Amino acid sequence: MLTVFLQFLFSGLTVGAVYALVGIGFNITYNATSIINLAQGEFVVIGGLMMWFFSESLKLPFFVSVVLTIITAGIVGLLMERLTIKPLKNPDLLLMIMITIAVSIVLRGILMFYFGKDPYVYPSFTEGEPLSIYGAIIQQQTLWVIGITGFCIILLFFFFKKTIIGKAMLACAVNPTAAKLVGINVSRMVMLSFVLSAIVGAIGGMAITPISLMEYDKGPMLAVKGFCAAIMGGLGSNRGAVLGGFIIGILESMTAGYIHSGLKDAVALIILLLILFYKPAGLFVSKAMLQLRKF
């Protein structure tokens, strides 16, 4: 009983960690620009596939591959922002949504072209015996995923709360005019937010691929679930996204395990709709904050 439960719990935490990272990626762009970047899921895929490319295809050493993957993801984020976001003056919301969707399709198309439709995998970061907790088998990579996610979260926390650049980025969405007036280079902050969110997504992709493999078209589902995680805690709140991500991951895992695996995706989707319909500001948001948010 306990064994099975723990098994599902850990697999839920694992996949939940990736959702949390995607959710955080959403928050980073949203906090800096008020844009919801629906291409967020593609960064995760890029992380996994590029890591394969560098470490398996080019046979580069592990750390080199990691760094190159991160750089690649950053460049993709940069290009996306420079080529499609920046040139638009005063875009309306609809246009922004569709552009991010369009970019996600372009990215997916490129990935499909180079990688095809097959799943890709590479070895776990550390080889070794899986752990056994009350009978549940926990792969080492699982711990890596959870650990790396936790590490990212802590780093980002310090970045946004303690560094000038981080705070500047947050200021940009709240009031870009005021931000400009105090000397913040809004355009550069926007660019940085895309780069950062791309890297965060890619890190998730890199970590999860040894466990669940990576295919070119995993992006949209990841984006939807990551978005769900992000709004669960209130769009813009990273703590909320983390909590949301883990909750979704665990619920998903429990549903797949105890009820029916085909319904796995439905879990996040139903939660998403319920939140959007009844508590779009997030589950943990107070009434006072509600008045400040705009939908």
Place this chain on the structure above:
Amino acid sequence: MLSIKEIWKSFGGLTALRNISFDVKQGDIKALIGPNGAGKTTLLNIVSGIYQPDTGEVNFLGERIVHLSPAKIAQKGVSRTFQHVELFGNLTVVENVMVGRYAKTKTGFFSSGFRLPSIMKEEREVQRKSEEILEYVNLVHRKDEIASNLPIGEQRILEIARALATEPQLVLLDEPAAGLNIKETRELGEIIRKIRGELKITIVLVEHDMELVMKISDSITVLNFGEIIAEGTPLEVQKNPEVIVAYLGEEEELQTGYNADT
């Protein structure tokens, strides 16, 4: 006609309106004036149903309207214009007015897809009535122009024309003279008087343009910091020391000297 009783409204920690009570007599032009931030637009928004007050009552023709949605209140006969012109920018001038006729017409949402004679007849009637209204406010020569292309003066008149299309008994005008020059303001004043005199419509006017206010209002209520500080005829209000202090901050007579007959 309109009765406002003990309205309180706060936004978070800020109290926008304190214990506001006053009446508007049928057929009157009632002006709401006061410095910026006094709560005038908030009050208008409460009357038209956009905000709910914390406590208090709003009665229109004896009926409690404070809990109704804006659309329902509009259907009861209260229409309005907005501080920042809220025209249907991409529609033509005449189409804007035609939308005002929506609540007075019956063609169903889906039945509009069929070119039935009864539907075409109603459509012609709406077109005719809308052009009539535009003619009344001297805008019919612009009827096929895109609304957002009009100069601000004509946009404000169009908003009023659209409000008239709903056949209201009460019209709330939110700073209709904002951005208008002297000539346009004078024309506005004429139209407002025409509406009251010929169409027997009651008007509540929020305005900063004192010349216009003093010239056309029957009764004025003065707000400051969310409270009523004076009420009365234009002459009475002009001479009220508290009003003067609220606007000018010192004791100096307002050099207006206009009365309702000029």
Place this chain on the structure above:
Amino acid sequence: MKKEDLSAFLVFIFFIILFPILSGGAYTLTVGIFSGINALVAIGLCILMGYAGQVSLGQAGFYGIGAYVSSVLSLHLGFPVVVSVILAMVAAAVAAMILAVPALRLKGHYLAVATLGFGEIINVILNEWGPGGPSGFGDIPHFGLAGYTIDSTTGYFYLTWGLVASVMFFSINLINSRTGRALRAVHDSEAACNAMGLNVAALKIRVFILSAAYAALAGSLYAHYVTFISPGSFSLFYSILVLTMVIVGGITNLWGAIIGAVVITVLPELLRRFEELDVLVYGLILTSSLMFFRKGLVPILIEKINKLKGFAFVKH
């Protein structure tokens, strides 16, 4: 009906009647049929987005409901095809209403994601509980009317485009009427609509139902033509495809929806040889349309024609 619309409509009918006679064989006609089916969905989405200003990334869900409900009713329950199609449209309308009531309080991004989520849920449902599961099912009866079954490609072409013409007629009337004005007004200022006594929520819900019904009609047509359906055809990719059609054609113009549908349906046929590139090409088309040809083909074409007219007449 406005003059331009009337002349466009007549040209359109003319074209439809002549096309099968002038064009090549079954292949061209088949592409034509699929263009027509997609056009139906695109017209509905165009009204929803271009006129009413809402957004939907879930049209594939209604398309799928149309296909599956109509197929199951006619194949498994023996209903006549025409009845099945109508009931499928009703089913989609009900689904739209259930979704719309909570969803249309949302705006922008949130509405987009909500409709996306809806489309995905339908996809999961079809995969789990649709006959045949992910593999789908076949033997769906062809379209039939009063004993006469339409099973020739030419016949189906006329059926499809005849329906497109009817839907266009209905839609053009709708846009130029009280309803169309109200929808465009909602798009411009909901606050003003409320102040004029319009029930904005009801309007949004109805236009949503309309777009769902069009998509379901298209889905049924699709199912009864190809006689074999599987959930894979009713996915997010299709929703985005339809979105591309509307944007490429011109989001504010109904004719644009048809043109966009034709262009985007024909394109993969031209790209047959470069199958690995099709996703990328769609993406690039959508991106460049959004960034450079935001108005869409038809409005831009109209502008150019008007400029030419002006050029022809302004002579000193």
